Amino acid sequence: MQATGSSHSLALRRGDFTTLIAALDYAAKGDTGVNFYNARGELYASSTYADLQVEVIALARRLIGLGLEPGARVGLVAETSPHFVRFFWACQYAGLVPVPLPATMHIGGHAGYVAQLRGLIENCGASVAMAPTEWMSFLEEATTGADLTFVGTPDDFERLTPSTNELPTVSPESIAYIQYTSGSTRFPRGVVIDHTTVLANINDMSTNGLKMTEQDRFGSWLPFYHDMGLVAFIMMPMATQRSVDFLGTQDFAMRPRKWLEMMSANRTTITSGPPFGYDLAAMRVRQSDAEQWDLSALRVACVGAEMINPEPLKRFAEALAPSGFKSTAFLPCYGMAECSLGISFAGLDEELKIDYVDAETMQEDSIAKPLDPEEAQKSKRRVARYVDCGALLPTFEIAIRDEHGNDLSERQAGVINLRGPSVMSHYFQEEAITRECLSADGWLDTGDIGYLANGRLFVTGRQKDMIIIHGRNIWPEDLEYLAKTQPGINYTDAAAFSVPSEKDQQETAVIVLQCRERDEIKRARLIKTIASLVRSEYGIDCVIELVPTRTLPRTSSGKLARARARLDYLGRRQAAKVQHTPDPVGTLPVEETMPQARYIA
Amino acid sequence: MSHETQDLEQEILDVLFERLSKFPVKSGELTAQTSLVADMSLDSVNMMELLMEVEDTFDISFPLNMMANVDTVQNLADQIKLLVEKKS
Numbered sequence: 001m002q003a004t005g006s007s008h009s010l011a012l013r014r015g016d017f018t019t020l021i022a023a024l025d026y027a028a029k030g031d032t033g034v035n036f037y038n039a040r041g042e043l044y045a046s047s048t049y050a051d052l053q054v055e056v057i058a059l060a061r062r063l064i065g066l067g068l069e070p071g072a073r074v075g076l077v078a079e080t081s082p083h084f085v086r087f088f089w090a091c092q093y094a095g096l097v098p099v100p101l102p103a104t105m106h107i108g109g110h111a112g113y114v115a116q117l118r119g120l121i122e123n124c125g126a127s128v129a130m131a132p133t134e135w136m137s138f139l140e141e142a143t144t145g146a147d148l149t150f151v152g153t154p155d156d157f158e159r160l161t162p163s164t165n166e167l168p169t170v171s172p173e174s175i176a177y178i179q180y181t182s183g184s185t186r187f188p189r190g191v192v193i194d195h196t197t198v199l200a201n202i203n204d205m206s207t208n209g210l211k212m213t214e215q216d217r218f219g220s221w222l223p224f225y226h227d228m229g230l231v232a233f234i235m236m237p238m239a240t241q242r243s244v245d246f247l248g249t250q251d252f253a254m255r256p257r258k259w260l261e262m263m264s265a266n267r268t269t270i271t272s273g274p275p276f277g278y279d280l281a282a283m284r285v286r287q288s289d290a291e292q293w294d295l296s297a298l299r300v301a302c303v304g305a306e307m308i309n310p311e312p313l314k315r316f317a318e319a320l321a322p323s324g325f326k327s328t329a330f331l332p333c334y335g336m337a338e339c340s341l342g343i344s345f346a347g348l349d350e351e352l353k354i355d356y357v358d359a360e361t362m363q364e365d366s367i368a369k370p371l372d373p374e375e376a377q378k379s380k381r382r383v384a385r386y387v388d389c390g391a392l393l394p395t396f397e398i399a400i401r402d403e404h405g406n407d408l409s410e411r412q413a414g415v416i417n418l419r420g421p422s423v424m425s426h427y428f429q430e431e432a433i434t435r436e437c438l439s440a441d442g443w444l445d446t447g448d449i450g451y452l453a454n455g456r457l458f459v460t461g462r463q464k465d466m467i468i469i470h471g472r473n474i475w476p477e478d479l480e481y482l483a484k485t486q487p488g489i490n491y492t493d494a495a496a497f498s499v500p501s502e503k504d505q506q507e508t509a510v511i512v513l514q515c516r517e518r519d520e521i522k523r524a525r526l527i528k529t530i531a532s533l534v535r536s537e538y539g540i541d542c543v544i545e546l547v548p549t550r551t552l553p554r555t556s557s558g559k560l561a562r563a564r565a566r567l568d569y570l571g572r573r574q575a576a577k578v579q580h581t582p583d584p585v586g587t588l589p590v591e592e593t594m595p596q597a598r599y600i601a
Numbered sequence: 602m603s604h605e606t607q608d609l610e611q612e613i614l615d616v617l618f619e620r621l622s623k624f625p626v627k628s629g630e631l632t633a634q635t636s637l638v639a640d641m642s643l644d645s646v647n648m649m650e651l652l653m654e655v656e657d658t659f660d661i662s663f664p665l666n667m668m669a670n671v672d673t674v675q676n677l678a679d680q681i682k683l684l685v686e687k688k689s
Contacts (some may be wrong), residue, residue, distance in 0.1 A: 039662060104667045107668045107672075108669075108670070109668065113669065253645070254649045254650075254656070280646065524628075526683055531642070
């Protein structure tokens with residue numbers, strides 16, 4: 001087997017199609033395609049867009065044979081495999097709406113995963129659901145008692161009778177897919193994106209953000225149920241007629257070197273990932289590997305999905321320097337599923353740019369006042385640093401607004417509001433929530449906080465309380481809910497948020513819990529129970545702090561003031577540290593600790 | 602239980618104990634009955650590292666979905682044993 005080639009005679013078109021179907025019809029005229037690598041780094045599946053199109057149309061006919069309404073939802077357990085790609089495109093040709101569902105499992109996570117699948121399938125009102133064989137038992141459990149037309153493995157779908165009718169005509173305004181922004185069981189938000197919307201974003205990203213050429217080739221380990229994996233690596237390569245190579249997310253997590261090996265072998269030019277992905281890879285790379293690889297072709301290594309910390313990127317660039325990797329390949333970007341994907345990109349071939357500002361002015365007046373770090377050291381001022389996320393893509397309009405909706409000026413931090421052709425139409429069947437963040441004249445309130453300086457965007461935090469760990473979005477309410485399932489814990493007793501850890505400044509989840517229990521053994525057991533619930537449902541470690549009743553701050557209307565609770569917690573942590581270390585003043589980290597923003601979340 | 606399968610099981614447990622010894626156990630000692638979920642603080646990155654070492658040691662491929670019903674060290678050893686036996 002051989003991977004599909006990188007170049008062909010088909011003229012490059014950068015996503016300027018009316019529908020995804022027209023885009024695949026065009027890509028099928030060339031020789032490029034999709035390739036899948038296994039845990040050993042061996043190519044195990046490869047097909048050109050031409051071959052893929054034939055398979056996809058055959059599958060589309062089987063889906064049409066089920067006699068569903070146009071626009072019916074098809075839930076797809078999105079394991080990294082050729083099946084997902086076939087089903088995703090077959091749904092397009094059949095006029096159905098694919099909904100990627102997570103394929104992720106934490107230790108002891110059976111019940112949590114099934115509940116998550118059930119929640120998403122119910123929320124999108126799926127008529128059909130598919131899971132690869134290894135995931136089928138969970139999907140079966142999740143759909144028991146639910147009224148679906150068909151649930152099966154790819155083989156089960158092969159046995160369906162194909163329709164002999166003509167393929168339906170799909171309009172540019174019809175829904176292309178629904179993307180869930182977090183795997184939340186209790187607060188799913190399905191972003192609805194139509195063909196015109198996603199293609200506008202792909203056109204803008206490929207033309208202006210990445211300035212794509214006929215030599216480009218994509219490589220990725222990102223999960224297909226994540227917007228970056230789905231839009232940037234399934235749809236964008238196809239809509240720009242480029243080849244793409246995939247490594248499974250689990251395989252990457254276990255053996256990150258396989259990702260680099262794959263990109264070296266294929267002379268990949270474009271990849272992407274959250275900072276922690278680069279960090280994981282850097283930790284495992286040996287000097288001898290880096291010397292063997294050739295990453296000199298890699299011109300774009302997008303960095304997004306979580307707050308960008310420059311240190312892991314520096315480590316990656318140093319470790320991979322012998323392979324010809326250039327640190328100027330790092331491309332910080334900002335985006336979110338609600339805008340299809342990309343919003344701003346830093347300049348190509350530029351070093352990472354960092355803005356150093358006065359942390360106190362930022363915290364108190366929300367003004368990003370430049371402050372030289374050396375100067376700050378002398379004057380004992382604290383410095384906050386933010387990575388330059390680049391200029392907005394040209395199709396976006398931006399407004400930075402204060403809490404009353406007034407427009408702010410240069411270097412004033414406020415809520416990032418965006419308008420443009422890549423913005424979603426709504427959250428699926430969530431009218432009230434849609435109205436809260438999307439105005440009648442098309443402005444999206446992102447809930448992220450940032451400022452503009454010289455036409456560049458800097459994202460500094462989040463107004464909403466989303467917890468982002470390793471690029472995954474977790475609602476604090478979900479963690480609080482788990483805590484509240486314990487006996488003796490009342491509805492108002494828990495607050496969840498994330499803080500940078502003391503050890504390595506990585507974001508860590510914290511639950512502060514008001515607790516009346518005095519028995520030390522019972523208190524320890526409560527902490528252990530909740531921590532294991534969190535671990536089995538989300539696969540993350542969580543700090544649990546028990547505090548006396550009436551410790552958690554509330555707003556005047558009695559709502560939990562989570563941001564305040566977080567600052568209180570940091571205060572207690574700092575106080576404890578001061579108690580234990582004689583002279584902490586000189587060792588305080590320079591950077592300010594701000595809540596997470598989502599970067600291509 | 603034959604000697605052979607007993608040996609295999611012990612071998613797997615020994616490997617797991619060795620790999621897990623770097624993580625603190627919240628209460629008591631590390632035993633086969635220690636809960637990986639409740640008694641130890643392994644995040645998903647640590648878990649992936651452990652699985653990679655297991656895969657390399659026993660030359661198996663451990664599918665993620667098999668984690669679903671694993672709680673204790675013994676549970677994990679049982680799953681690994683299944684995979685090793687299936688291979689031969």
